[in-house]
Amino acid sequence: MLHIVNKSPFDKNSLESCLSCAQDGSAVLLYEDGVYGAIKGSAYAERLQSAMSNITVYALEPDVKARGIADKVIDGIKLVDYNGFVELTAEKEAVNSWL
């Protein structure tokens, strides 16, 4: 399963809901304001990093760059472009948007 999250964890609780439901081995893609969850050393970073032992986290590079946080992304989060976004949806059996 691919979970896609477009809200900052400092604004909405959709990333938290997503992480509490995501099964081991699933993937989470942060895009739009969701990429704020990927910032190293933030109040949410520890929560996300602990989840990363069981799930793979990706962030959409154009949205990361648009927000000027490319050099602040948590180690281990993989940056993908729109091609990579499409490929993730194709690789995983289903896509869930946490709107």
Added chain:
Amino acid sequence: MKYTIQINEGPYTHQASDSAYNFTKAALEKGYEIFRIFFYHDGVNNATRLTTPPQDDRNVITRWSELAAAHDLDLVVCVAAAQRRGIADADESARNGKDADNLAPGFRISGLGQLIEGGIIADRLVVFGD
């Protein structure tokens, strides 16, 4: 791989329509099929040809119309959501006794069944919204 895309948010609000557009373009470039794009809730506001953004800004509506023309895409607008928000083609306008219509080229108005069918027929349903 066959996709149905659902868009629940209007243009120039947050980023949903832009994200959906970039996703759709990338999928088409990879040779994947876009079975349908369904505009629902405030997403129907992506379908009015009266939208006039400043000249130095992207035209989200024209961009969808052009992509649809280039790739023969099926852009479907939910009729109930459209009626509430004043989006109508000539038929809908006449049926409801209105004096104008505004549906942009490449879009068509239909019902929720089109979304359900899109979900059944496509391999993936990807939802963009707020």
